Amino acid sequence: MTLDVVRAAAGNVARRVLFGALADHRPVPRTLLDEGRARSVFVYHRPVGVPRHGDPVLLVPPLAVPDSCFDLRRGCSVVEHLVTSGRPTYGVEYGEIGFADRELGLEHWVEEVLPAAIRTAHEHSGGKPVHVVGWCLGGILSALTAARSNAHPIASLTVVASPFDFTAIPLLRPFRPLDALTGRIAIPALYRTFGGIPAPLVRRAFQISALDKHLSKPFAVAANLADRDYLAQIEAVERFTAAMLAYPGRAVAQIYREFFLANALASGTITLGGTPIALTAIRQPTLVIAGEDDAIAPPRSARALVDLLPDATFRTVPGGHLGTLTGRAARDTTWPLIDRFHARASG
Template sequence: MLSDLRTLARVLRDDYAPRTATESVTVSDRPHGRLRRYGTRDQFDAAREAGAVPVVLVPPLAVPASCYDLAPGVDPANSVVEFLLSAGTIPYVVDFGDAARRLGFEDYFDGFVPRAIADAIGDFRAGSNTVDLLGWSLGGTLSLLTAAHRRDLPIRSIITVGTPLNYSKMPMYAAVRSVLAPTDGKPIDYVLKALGGIPAPLVQLSYRATAWQRELRKPKYILDNLDDHEALVRMQVIDRFQDAMPGYSGKLSEQMLVNLVVRNEVGEGVLHLGGHTVDLRAISAPVFLVGSHRDAIVSHAAARYGEKLLTSSSHVEFHTVESSHLGLLTGADAQAHTWPAIAAFRESLVTSLA
């Protein structure tokens, strides 16, 4: 009984799960584009010697870059970084930090991500001098926008996990589009301008609301699992991740509302962002897509739409993993299904190019 009370106290004061991170070094420290390379020197040297293609991890907007490295060394199912390292791949992650009010999508696909790719290739200096891009949620959108807009970049492939590719196929936005389409989103756009974007607390609350059952059951879950160390660690790691979500900048939030939701430019294939016209249908690199029927944020149909959208890609492959939005990327379902599928896709690229 006393040990249970101690465990409960540690959970309530957020002192139960260890705070860990995979060993990394900073390759470049640009504003809104800090690039880190994961792994030990021995892992780095071995990957270069083997000619392995590195992976640049592109985080979603308003999500910390730590989404790819949750609880390493504590739970092997909670770190995409550890999975990639175990497969002999060197992962790099671009950390955007907090978005300034003036930043729009164009700053990412025409600036931050291309520079990260160049820095990663300059650091790795081996093999074919190409990279694979891997993006979860809107990180996948940024990856695709980058590949479409900067076709000169040495991108071998793009991997998207839970990425929305047609907002008209997402029920949660249907009502928004029907109400705002006649005014091109102007009423809410004015509100976003006045607020300077979407504040962090609202982003965090919105994300938690997609799994409201989990939030309601949390007190009982804690009490039922006081003797289950791994269950409590997983819960606290996810809670910390959610609490670290920053907000959306003013310009980004306006573009998301008008260009992505109301106009559904992603689904149409051509986006008009910050003076740039980006045609996703022009992407020629192979693309691997992952989606789920259980994802409360991105519908299965919206994630799978890339099969119809990416008409110039040399190979488009879709893989279904039945899990939550975060569960597609990290956790037991990802470890059992998403990660092996990604590994098989990347291996197929090696075979096809041999």
């Protein structure tokens, strides 16, 4: 270990002790444009002097996850990347989910929340077609919305780290025999009792999905004390995980029944609120991005959507579930992929 490395490590530790943070957590400024039940739609501000360039982008997070997944920290923010390149950038968030929201099903997002958000971005941008980018369950909801509403004003669909074949997720295999042994009552009992999946359980599930990294993190941090960017990313991910929210009960039931038990997404047709939705109805150019080390949406699970669509592209990038979207490597892998795809889709 060189003297420079020791000095850098000491400086990082001192900064954390004195100032409490290494990462720049300032969110990109934004303005609220529209709101409704479980829906707030924002437009992000481009930096002063940056001209508008390209068609609008709408960022769609999963349920139970703060929309800071797209604005993790300065230097590792999808939002910052888009606005500094001039893109009109919009986001939707769902707010706190409580017991009173237990009857909300996924169709609320597919039929109301996301169509309203897309319309808002479309109208605010001057009638431009909207490129929709969804992460994890946000990608699934975006795909179902595109299939349900068919076309305009969605210009393209980008699905990042979203599982569509649940039999291809090794993380879930141990739960199938357990589910059979409990008579398929354990998960339904949980959401009926609490009205959904409480936020602490959501946080724990996210940590378990990357258990190897969670357990080895103290050693990794110790080995990278001189790398401020590495430490800032660890800090930002911890902050993001601590802000996770609850899942509404009826949506949990649908995910459990339709995604996990029936594996309906892989078959191409899913029924929500009594309405069948065929993913094969998606006609927009679609980009599917999977992380090579993603335990929640491994490449084989994510690729299942591509096999259903006439105009879809599949790419893998380094990283785990969150890292695929906004890890340090995403700046040179995922984000340029999305930029090039949008440029092609816009003609």
